[in-house]
Amino acid sequence: MENDRQGAAPSADVQRRLYELMVLMKAADDRLSKGIASGELQCVYWPPRGQEAIAAAVGVCLRTDDQLVTTYRGLHDLIGKGVPLVEIYGEMLGRQVGASRGKGGTMHIARPESGVAMSTGIVGAGPPVAVGLAMAAQRKGIDRVTVVSFGDGATNTGSFHEAANMAALWDLPVVLLCQNNLYGEMTPVEHTMKVETIAERAQAYGMPGVRVDGNDPLAMVAALEEAVDRARSGGGPTLLDCVTFRFRGHYFGDPMAYIPAEQMAAAQLADPVPSFRAALASTGICSEHELEELDQAAVAAVEEALATVLAAEPASADELSRDVYADPTNCPV
């Protein structure tokens, strides 16, 4: 099934919001990247630069109480779901202002107030957790939807298969959001799967599978809205195969020697942030002046958050034993 922006385009306000989110995600990535590269900032980072349209759609299609489970490559998803930048940067840089008080780091960001249940560094670990969250909502009769974001590589794991099967079997309110950036670490998708698309895997479980242009925020909103509505109304899960690219490789500092130059050049032409900016200008939804204001506001928000984080205290030593046991003095052995 191909999704090609069926239905009406989102309102001008929603389109503006999509760009606002995308440009904030890009500015947050640019500043971190510059800081890590020059030695100013010390942290590990798996950059989602290039995948912003997918996360912006998550931002406009979900309610705050809807749940998100994401991965180490989650900066954009977390921004989309409304986690404050101070808490994201704070966690990455090990400060007390971080979402997990600085002891979780880049791969372990959770924020229940924003509906972010978990981030994980274990490839394929998200879908079973999302199935549990969706099952809890179904049993309690809460109309909450869970979206789980993962990569193309994760769809080759056993845990993905188990989760997809259960989600379909029990018509659980979950959306399997695959951010298909065409590589798992240094290996291209065609070296790790016989099928051509990730979407077609859905057939085996008995759920709809939709391939979407993950660089087009309007196509993303159309596909995600449909999947979220299906989940919320009891229609069960959907697998979205959102085709995109990651411009900075697997980890920050990846020399990317394995990416063919022509592929990189083509991907850059389809870079979702400048492409959507140009589309908003040409459809007249935003004036050049408005777009410039949004660009500047994003950079200013990022600088302000970083200054707050750099002035904050590092994670304290008593975090080591906190949150480990509910009551460490009365722990059954």
Next chain:
Amino acid sequence: MSEFTIRIPRASVAISEATLVEQLVEEGGHVNEGEPLFAIATEKVETEIAAGASGTVHWTSELETVYEVGAEIGVIQAED
């Protein structure tokens, strides 16, 4: 006068130390943000590191020495 501390960057996820192999701006020389400032070697890969700020460069480091990631190796003093 603001000062930017030059540090050994975490040029890739898994490194903990790097060898300073080249200072690309001489002591007391001027650099602009984004221009190449020094080169480090990690696991046989050499990487040029761009300046994080503009200004006059003062080195406090020795070439061919192994430094931990995050180690201070100089400063850039803003000229205004």
